Amino acid sequence: MAKLKLRTMLGDYPHTVPIKTGKVTSDVVDLEFTEAEVPHDHFKEVVRGEFDVAELAIMTYLQAKGWNRPLVALPVAMNGRIQHAQICYNANRGTLAPKDIEGRKVGVRTYSQTTPTWVRGILQNDYNVDLSKVNFVTFTDGHVPEFKDPSNCTRAAAGKKMADMLLAGELDAMVAGVGDLADKGVKSLIPDPKTAADEWYKKYNLLQVNHILVVKESVAKEHPEAVRDIYRMFVEGKKLGAPALKPGEIDPRPIGYAINKANFALAAKYAWQQRTIPREINVDEMFDATTRTLGA
Numbered sequence: 596m597a598k599l600k601l602r603t604m605l606g607d608y609p610h611t612v613p614i615k616t617g618k619v620t621s622d623v624v625d626l627e628f629t630e631a632e633v634p635h636d637h638f639k640e641v642v643r644g645e646f647d648v649a650e651l652a653i654m655t656y657l658q659a660k661g662w663n664r665p666l667v668a669l670p671v672a673m674n675g676r677i678q679h680a681q682i683c684y685n686a687n688r689g690t691l692a693p694k695d696i697e698g699r700k701v702g703v704r705t706y707s708q709t710t711p712t713w714v715r716g717i718l719q720n721d722y723n724v725d726l727s728k729v730n731f732v733t734f735t736d737g738h739v740p741e742f743k744d745p746s747n748c749t750r751a752a753a754g755k756k757m758a759d760m761l762l763a764g765e766l767d768a769m770v771a772g773v774g775d776l777a778d779k780g781v782k783s784l785i786p787d788p789k790t791a792a793d794e795w796y797k798k799y800n801l802l803q804v805n806h807i808l809v810v811k812e813s814v815a816k817e818h819p820e821a822v823r824d825i826y827r828m829f830v831e832g833k834k835l836g837a838p839a840l841k842p843g844e845i846d847p848r849p850i851g852y853a854i855n856k857a858n859f860a861l862a863a864k865y866a867w868q869q870r871t872i873p874r875e876i877n878v879d880e881m882f883d884a885t886t887r888t889l890g891a
Contacts, residue, residue, distance in 0.1 A: 598625040599821050601647035601814065606634040606806075608673060610833035610848055619831045623824040634806065638738040641666075644811060648825060651809045653862045654709040654871060658739040660881060661872035665812035668859070668881045669822065670852040670889055671829050673806035677792035677845070678713040679785045684768040685761050687780040691768065693722035696784070700730045702757040702769035706744045707737035707871045709862075711770045713803045716865035721795065722785075726869065732757075732766060742871060796845060802858045812883075819885040826850075826889045851890020852882070 603626040605611045613619045615628055626648060631637055634650045641649040642659050644666075650673050651659075651666070659666050682701075684691045691699075696718075703711045718724035731748045734757060744750075751760065760766045762779060773781050785791050808829065815822050830850055840846055849855055860878035867875045879887065 598623060599818055600625045600627055601821070602627050602629065602645070603648040604629045604631045604634065604637050604641065604646045605648075605650050606631055606673070608848070609836040609838060610829060610850075611673070611836075613832040613835040614828050618835055619828045621824050621828055624821045626825075641809065642738050647811050647814050649809055650806050652709040652738075653804050653807050653859070654707060654712045654866055655738045656807060656809055656881070657863055657866045657872050657876055658707060658737070658742055660876055661874055662739055662741045664739075666809045667812050667815040667822075667883045667886055669808040669810065669826055669829075669886050670850065670855040670859070670882065671808035671826065672802065672804045672847070672849050672855060672858065673808060675802040675804040675847050675849075675858070677796055678710060678803050679717060679792040679795065680772050680783055680788035681710050682714050682718075682768060682770050682784045683761075683773045683776070683781050684784050685764065685766075685780060686782045688764055688767070691784060692786075693718050693724055693784055696768055697725055697728040698730075699767035700732050700765070702732045702734070702751070702760060702766040702771075704733070704757065704770070705735045705737050706731055706733050706748055707739070707742050709805050712862075712865055712869060712871060714770050715869055716861075717785075717795070719868065720865075732760070741873070745870065799861075801861055802845060802847070802849060804855070804858050804862060807859075810886075815883050815885055822885050823889065826886075830890075852887055853891055855890075 601624055638655050641651050715726055719726050732751050733748050734751050757769050761769050768784055863876045866872045
């Protein structure tokens with residue numbers, strides 16, 4: 596029996612490299628890979644249905660689901676982290692605490708992007724920040740065209756760069772890590788973000804998932820055996836390629852419905868709180884009858 600050929604887009608991660616290099620094989624599917632050095636450059640194509648199997652940002656997937664794109668999630672986290680370190684400010688202009696961004700300008704590359712959605716969720720739910728009082732300055736549109744930035748967003752002038760605007764005082768904070776701006780007086784908005792992230796994880800025991808694995812709905816409906824085998828490949832790929840976790844280290848690539856259900860549910864909760872999706876989405880809607888049983 597001929598293998599099912601599936602156009603596939605995946606980035607290079609410890610658990611995908613064994614699949615992409617042929618160390619993990621299948622008798623059921625033939626994954627035909629598109630070069631994807633920067634996966635998010637292909638997310639609009641994924642939303643348009645140009646791939647059968649693909650990596651996709653979880654918040655983009657929720658938007659796609661909300662606007663009725665025929666995609667189905669597998670309970671596979673491509674990557675994730677706790678995002679407390681991903682918002683910073685220019686301390687040369689005074690000290691800011693999370694609540695202080697109300698009434699101020701905060702840069703964000705794309706409003707509906709996954710990292711900003713997680714960061715806003717942290718600020719809203721754990722630091723009592725009223726997001727409606729923050730003026731978000733955006734630079735690009737998202738991957739699902741139906742979504743429009745909310746009224747408290749303004750678009751940066753063409754050619755402007757977010758880090759330059761922060762250093763020049765045109766922004767009060769930006770959704771990004773401090774990185775190499777530390778020597779220019781830029782600090783994390785959330786003090787001691789690593790400790791704050793560890794405490795958040797201890798409190799919730801959840802991972803803030805960035806990218807997930809999706810398939811076209813037609814593939815899931817017509818070839819459930821193929822979907823199950825793709826899942827098997829990721830389980831094997833993780834065993835072969837992912838490094839062993841250190842004591843106390845958070846697994847950034849959890850695989851399986853049981854371990855990911857609450858992670859995915861929190862993403863849906865934050866997306867609905869911030870109205871980046873057109874309706875509330877129950878976590879079970881993100882899967883179908885086949886993918887809901889994978890690692891259950």
